[in-house]
Amino acid sequence: MLQTHYQQPLTAPSAHLAQTMTLLSLNSGELLQKVESELSTNPALELVEERRCPMCKRLLPATGTCPICSQPSTQDSDEPIVFVSAPEDFYSSRVLSAEETPEEPFASEMVSLPEYVLRQVAAELKVDDRALAAYLLSHLDEDGFLTATILDVARYHHRLPDDIKELIERLKRCDPIGVCSANPKEALLVQLEVLSESVEIPPFTREIVTEYLPKLSQHHYAEIARALGTTIIKVQNAATFISENLNPFPARAHWGDLRSPAAPAVNVYHRPDILIYHLNDNPNNPLVVEIIHPIRGTLRVNPLFKSSIKEVEGKKVEEWKEDIEKASLLVKCIQQRSNALRLLLEKLVVMQKDYVLSGEKEMQPLTRAEIAAALDVHESTISRAVSGKSVQLPNKRIVPLSIFFDRSLSQRTIIKEMIxxxxxxxxxxxxxxxxxxxxxxxARRTVAKYRSMEGILPAHLRHNHPVVAG
DNA sequence: CTATGGCACGGATT
DNA sequence: AATCCGTGCCATAG
Incomplete structure (x- = not known):
């Protein structure tokens, strides 16, 4: 059985409802932004200094003790899963911070993709170039492609298009190589160029990427070979090289299980919103589920502000009251968000325990509707809670939370292993x-679908064992 | 003739 | 109401 410290209803009084919904759909990074903007506009909102647990250095609630260190831990083998979350009286709902906690090795490396790239180039850029780089990097889509057009950027920043192109070229060479490209073709070409400095590139590879990418994705090797005046074998070699060593979607390799070839730079580009791990990373210890709360310190309504409202002139009282109202609403809603996430994760981890512990083959088919029914909330609540969030599993993989609802994952894994x-x-x-x-x-047709989802070639193109990269 | 991908339909899911 | 997913049918390649 699992340990539920605090039972609270998921539903809020009507005034809270709208904002709770909004906050629920934010991931930790977005929430952080939201809170920061509130902090700077609302004087009633206050961020108090953080408290850390003397034992494990974790951030603590404004009151109370460390939920992890106060656990009976090892002896308590009857409780396989421990849930860590915000105490009830804990207005500010500070849970535990993975972010900005240098004591935790994996956490300190968690950096968003834009930030990660920016750090690589910032030092050698002029100040205004740095701002430009930051702007460009903030306009990447989830695959790492630039979504803004050069002309728009140029107009917006009053810079020459050529300057911008030059900067983009530099960014493309940063670690997820090809990041900030406009499309897969560009990304592949940059990767080829960089790779060519250290590795032998099969002949025709560059030509194929430049001219025949669509044909390549359809595996029309024969046609390409004819057009280039070479043999199918050579084209296949190039194709194998491309699929083994290049990644058309620079940011993707670091998400799921698509291993990145050259630089296995771990999954550091997205911060997870939830952590699941064994206590002290010892597989015999109970599982700990942490809901990340991205705010450093404790958020609350400033008590000073609240008490000094009596001494304020008539006209301003209204304003002040409004500020306090807004601040307390925000704080409550954030707390509710944590709470909702925690309840969701409790169910989720219990139902998909095998997956969490032993891997993708064990994923059970599960729908958001089932979870919604079990928690007695509306389905859309679950949808919001799930969307855009990611989880770090005990094996340190970071996966989207929606993977818990992937009905075909286990089948796809079996197929993958079989092949x-x-x-x-x-x-x-x-x-x-x-x-x-x-x-x-x-159905047979479905097998084909799953196979192609996993990027596995059809049988007649899959001779023996694929070339091992590196 | 066999293996596979494309299109589209219907039912489930969100 | 919109979207996703599994599947059947058919065209095409080998």
Whole structure:
């Protein structure tokens, strides 16, 4: 069984509802921004100094003790899962900070993609270039592509398009190589260029990327070979090289399980919103689930502000009251957000425990609606809570929270394994047959879909064992 | 003829 | 109401 410290209803009084909804759909980074902007505009809101647990150096609530160190920990084997979250009286809902906690090795490396890239170049840029770089990097989509056009940026910053192009070229060479490109083709070309300094690149690779990318993705190798006046083998070599060493979506490799080839720079680009891990990283210890609260210190309504309202002139009283009202609403809503997330995670981790502990094969089919029913909240609440959030699992992978609702993940994993250990290339129908032994009954067509989702080539293009990278 | 991808339909999910 | 997902049918490549 699990330990629920504080039971609270998920639903809020009507005034809170709208804001709770909004906050719920924010991930920790977005919430941080929101809070910062509130702090700078609302004088009634106050951020008090952080308290740290003397034992484990974790950030603590305004009152109370460290939820982890005060756990009975090791002896308590009856409680396989421990949930850590905000105490009830804890207005500011400070949970635990993964961010800005240098004592935790993995946490200190958590940096957003724009920040990560900016750090690499900032030192060698002039001040106004730095601002420009920051602007560019803040306009990346989730794949790491630049979403703004050069002309717009130029107009907005009153800079020459050529300057901007030059800067972009530099950014492209930063660690997720190809980041800030306009499209996959550009990204691939940059990666090729950088790679060519240290690795031998198969002939025709560059030409294929430049001219025949669409054909390549359709695996029309023969056609490409004809157009280039070379052999299919050479084209296939180049194709293998591309798929093994290059990544058309610079930011993606660091999300899921698509391993990044050259520089396995761990998953550091997104901060998780939730951490799941074994206490002290010892697999025998209970699981700890932390909901990250991105605010350093404790957020609350400034008591001084509140008490001095009596001494204020008539006209301003209204303003002040309004500020206090807004501040306390925000604080309450943030607390409610944590609470909702915690309740959600409790259910989620219990239901998908096998997945959390042993991997993707164990993922159970689960819908948001089921969870909503179990928690007695509206489905849209779950949707909001899930969207845009990410979780760090005990194996240190960072995955989107929505992965807990991926109905086909376990099937896809089985297929992946099956193909990885196949003696001879299995056709989709054969895979379909084999899958029945696992109790999986899906159509042949669906096998094909899953296979391509995993980026696995069809049987006739998959000779023997793929080349191992590096 | 077999294997696979494209399109689109219907039902479930959000 | 909009979107996603599994699947059947059909065209195409080998």
């Amino acid at each position: 990885a250990s196949e003696k001879r290339p299995l056709s989709d129908s054969e895979i379909q047959e084999n899958l029945k032994a696992y109790g999986v009954n899906i």
